[in-house]
Amino acid sequence: MADTLQVWKLTKSQDGWAVIALSGDWTSPNAFPSGILEEKYAGVRVEDAGIREWNTALAVFLFNLSKECDRQSITLEMQGMPHGAAKLVALSKAAPPKDLHKSLEVPHFFELLGEKAKGTYDSCMVGIGFVGELLLSFYHLLRGRARMRWIDVWNEIIKAGPKALFIVSLIGFLMGLILAFIGSIPLKWFRAEVYVASLIGIGMLRLMAVVMTGTVMAGRTGAAYAAELGTMQVNEEIDALESMGISPIEYLVLPRVIALTLMMPFLCLFADIIGVLGGMVVGVFYMGLSSLEYWQQMSNTTRVNDLLVGLFTSVVFAVLIALCGCIRGIRCGRSSDSVGQATTSAMVSSLVCLVIATAIITVITVNLNI
Numbered sequence: 001m002a003d004t005l006q007v008w009k010l011t012k013s014q015d016g017w018a019v020i021a022l023s024g025d026w027t028s029p030n031a032f033p034s035g036i037l038e039e040k041y042a043g044v045r046v047e048d049a050g051i052r053e054w055n056t057a058l059a060v061f062l063f064n065l066s067k068e069c070d071r072q073s074i075t076l077e078m079q080g081m082p083h084g085a086a087k088l089v090a091l092s093k094a095a096p097p098k099d100l101h102k103s104l105e106v107p108h109f110f111e112l113l114g115e116k117a118k119g120t121y122d123s124c125m126v127g128i129g130f131v132g133e134l135l136l137s138f139y140h141l142l143r144g145r146a147r148m149r150w151i152d153v154w155n156e157i158i159k160a161g162p163k164a165l166f167i168v169s170l171i172g173f174l175m176g177l178i179l180a181f182i183g184s185i186p187l188k189w190f191r192a193e194v195y196v197a198s199l200i201g202i203g204m205l206r207l208m209a210v211v212m213t214g215t216v217m218a219g220r221t222g223a224a225y226a227a228e229l230g231t232m233q234v235n236e237e238i239d240a241l242e243s244m245g246i247s248p249i250e251y252l253v254l255p256r257v258i259a260l261t262l263m264m265p266f267l268c269l270f271a272d273i274i275g276v277l278g279g280m281v282v283g284v285f286y287m288g289l290s291s292l293e294y295w296q297q298m299s300n301t302t303r304v305n306d307l308l309v310g311l312f313t314s315v316v317f318a319v320l321i322a323l324c325g326c327i328r329g330i331r332c333g334r335s336s337d338s339v340g341q342a343t344t345s346a347m348v349s350s351l352v353c354l355v356i357a358t359a360i361i362t363v364i365t366v367n368l369n370i
Contacts, residue, residue, distance in 0.1 A: 156259030176278025200279030229329025264318035
């Protein structure tokens with residue numbers, strides 16, 4: 001019953017229990033002895049009879065013994081076992097084993113369809129409830145009863161505003177260049193190069209700048225919100241706030257929504273200016289226009305409504321991005337990979353919402369001739 005390192009001895013007590021005494025060095029893997037519980041015992045008691053060193057080999061032995069006891073429906077007691085080994089056994093038994101046969105089954109099409117429909121319905125209900133809680137938090141803020149620190153709002157403004165200027169300016173400038181280069185191809189056919197200023201003015205102010213800014217902020221800020229709140233959920237910090245009677249929506253979500261809603265129009269306006277300058281670079285150095293011709297043509301064909309539509313869209317985008325990021329973070333699971341899943345889900349949800357919102361706003365503004 002022993003090898004050069006590991007020693008175990010089985011005896012039967014007067015009360016019908018199997019007593020397994022372990023001693024020696026349990027530092028090398030060893031196959032679990034088959035038939036260790038050949039007789040019928042009332043229970044199994046494992047005792048430390050002089051274990052000197054141990055590693056996972058001891059935990060594997062105890063885990064296999066635990067499975068054998070579960071198979072025979074008898075009790076297992078570990079007296080004097082190293083705390084770490086007993087903890088490893090408890091953790092390994094906490095996760096239920098996967099049913100491999102069930103995992104290999106291909107679900108029916110209508111079963112998948114029903115699960116997707118139910119998941120979509122549940123997500124919509126969770127989102128509606130979250131929005132309701134957020135509106136209630138805004139109501140408390142207006143009445144001066146919201147438990148929110150304005151220093152948190154300021155910190156989020158710094159992170160969502162000035163720290164995002166570089167990437168927004170880079171994307172805006174490149175989008176202006178690209179849009180001007182693409183527009184120059186058909187405009188040269190008709191010798192209408194001057195209208196590239198109209199293309200840049202309407203395209204950037206009305207749609208392209210706000211869409212690219214929203215996309216950048218969804219990947220930069222919305223995903224960050226999900227990661228931050230998801231980490232707090234995993235570390236049970238949100239549970240601690242709730243136990244102290246502090247609403248996580250008011251304390252964590254409200255500052256982020258306010259900060260991003262305030263900063264998004266300024267970022268959009270900054271992207272408009274940089275994008276127009278990028279288009280002017282192409283118009284002057286590639287299409288042979290003068291800077292005066294470029295600005296006159298853009299001012300003659302671009303309306304104030306184009307700028308206002310873009311700024312209004314940026315506010316809608318800010319609310320959607322903040323909501324998607326915060327709700328995914330607040331609803332994050334407890335496992336180690338939940339934060340990554342929440343971040344990815346926040347990014348995907350934000351982009352989908354931005355596309356839908358863009359389509360709706362475009363259809364409405366065009367039909368109303370705004």
